[in-house]
Amino acid sequence: MTLARFSIIVLIALAAPLCAQDFTSYTAKVKGDSVRLRSGPSLAHPPVHVLAEGDTLTVVSEQDGWAIVQLPAAAPCWLSADFVALSGKTYIVNANKVNLRVTADTKFFSVGQVEKDQMLTPVFGEDGKAVVENGFVRVVPPPQATGAVTLEFIEKTADAAPAKTDTPPADQPAKPEEPVKPLVKKEDVKREPTATELEDEKKTFAELEKLLTDELKKPAAEIRLANIRKMFEQFEELALDKDISARAKNYIAKIDATEKLVAAEKERLEKEAAERAAELERLRVEAEKIGEQPKETPKGPVEYIAIGTVGSHGKTAKTPASHRLFDENGKILLDLRWDDGDLSKLMGSRVGIVGEVKEYKGWPHKVIVIKRVDVLEEGEEK
Numbered sequence: 001m002t003l004a005r006f007s008i009i010v011l012i013a014l015a016a017p018l019c020a021q022d023f024t025s026y027t028a029k030v031k032g033d034s035v036r037l038r039s040g041p042s043l044a045h046p047p048v049h050v051l052a053e054g055d056t057l058t059v060v061s062e063q064d065g066w067a068i069v070q071l072p073a074a075a076p077c078w079l080s081a082d083f084v085a086l087s088g089k090t091y092i093v094n095a096n097k098v099n100l101r102v103t104a105d106t107k108f109f110s111v112g113q114v115e116k117d118q119m120l121t122p123v124f125g126e127d128g129k130a131v132v133e134n135g136f137v138r139v140v141p142p143p144q145a146t147g148a149v150t151l152e153f154i155e156k157t158a159d160a161a162p163a164k165t166d167t168p169p170a171d172q173p174a175k176p177e178e179p180v181k182p183l184v185k186k187e188d189v190k191r192e193p194t195a196t197e198l199e200d201e202k203k204t205f206a207e208l209e210k211l212l213t214d215e216l217k218k219p220a221a222e223i224r225l226a227n228i229r230k231m232f233e234q235f236e237e238l239a240l241d242k243d244i245s246a247r248a249k250n251y252i253a254k255i256d257a258t259e260k261l262v263a264a265e266k267e268r269l270e271k272e273a274a275e276r277a278a279e280l281e282r283l284r285v286e287a288e289k290i291g292e293q294p295k296e297t298p299k300g301p302v303e304y305i306a307i308g309t310v311g312s313h314g315k316t317a318k319t320p321a322s323h324r325l326f327d328e329n330g331k332i333l334l335d336l337r338w339d340d341g342d343l344s345k346l347m348g349s350r351v352g353i354v355g356e357v358k359e360y361k362g363w364p365h366k367v368i369v370i371k372r373v374d375v376l377e378e379g380e381e382k
């Protein structure tokens with residue numbers, strides 16, 4: 001199992017329904033405490049809910065050793081507020097094929113779809129208001145919302161399950177099947193994870209660490225850490241291995257610190273770019289005022305502010321400087337920028353320079369903005 005597969009499962013909606021057509025549903029009870037209900041039938045699918053021993057589930061299909069079940073009433077289930085209208089204490093869906101999700105955003109998995117005019121039961125908060133977050137509304141999971149649990153952790157109790165319905169009659173207020181209860185915390189977990197689960201989790205976490213390392217190698221302006229942080233949050237909250245959970249927490253702290261540094265670096269680069277643009281604009285305006293046009297460098301006696309040999313500064317940047325001035329012993333004198341000429345044609349030449357010396361934050365040497373440059377003969381100083 002690779003992180004690419006894991007990322008696709010986490011970041012792309014799963015459009016295909018999990019239910020098989022030729023299958024007789026049945027009810028089952030959970031065997032064991034703190035059994036993880038996942039978004040799909042594999043260990044690559046992240047957990048979405050924690051089941052307690054004795055919980056009753058409706059199994060709608062079986063696949064490769066997994067039971068596909070309707071999400072219990074306490075499981076998280078969200079859909080976009082744009083596609084529902086609240087009528088009394090009932091949501092009415094106003095579009096076809098609206099995705100159901102287990103988080104209040106579109107970055108993660110879909111666990112089913114509902115159709116237009118379907119009635120859904122809102123989840124209400126302690127203030128008596130329907131729960132809304134990030135433009136999504138939380139509802140009691142309808143029959144279309146499904147997850148998966150391994151068959152070894154459930155026991156069949158009846159040959160067929162009664163049809164589950166969350167749609168109340170039009171003249172009756174909607175009520176949840178059972179009160180929404182919080183997820184079981186990690187410290188309450190009693191079941192020991194299997195060796196396969198631990199090994200799979202370890203490999204996936206290593207892939208995520210590599211993804212983070214590769215992302216941090218990019219230039220500051222290209223670094224994107226939000227989705228990677230989301231994945232580490234899942235490991236912190238739901239990892240079977242406590243050590244991996246602790247490491248994920250540390251990575252989240254490092255990502256937060258890195259994002260602050262990246263933001264500061266982006267701000268610095270943007271500020272420098274703005275300053276250079278402002279300087280060029282100032283020079284352009286001054287040139288227009290005095291009617292100055294690009295022309296050959298004037299000749300004649302002049303006092304040079306620096307004399308030396310033109311060489312490379314070892315960088316690809318052309319601003320705030322494109323070249324460097326060295327003395328006869330190879331010692332760095334100043335960096336150079338010539339907005340009206342091409343210093344590359346003077347590489348290795350001994351020159352005298354007239355211009356303005358400036359300092360730029362973050363640049364290691366002072367820079368001469370050249371107004372005039374003369375190639376000097378041996379012994380010539382003026």
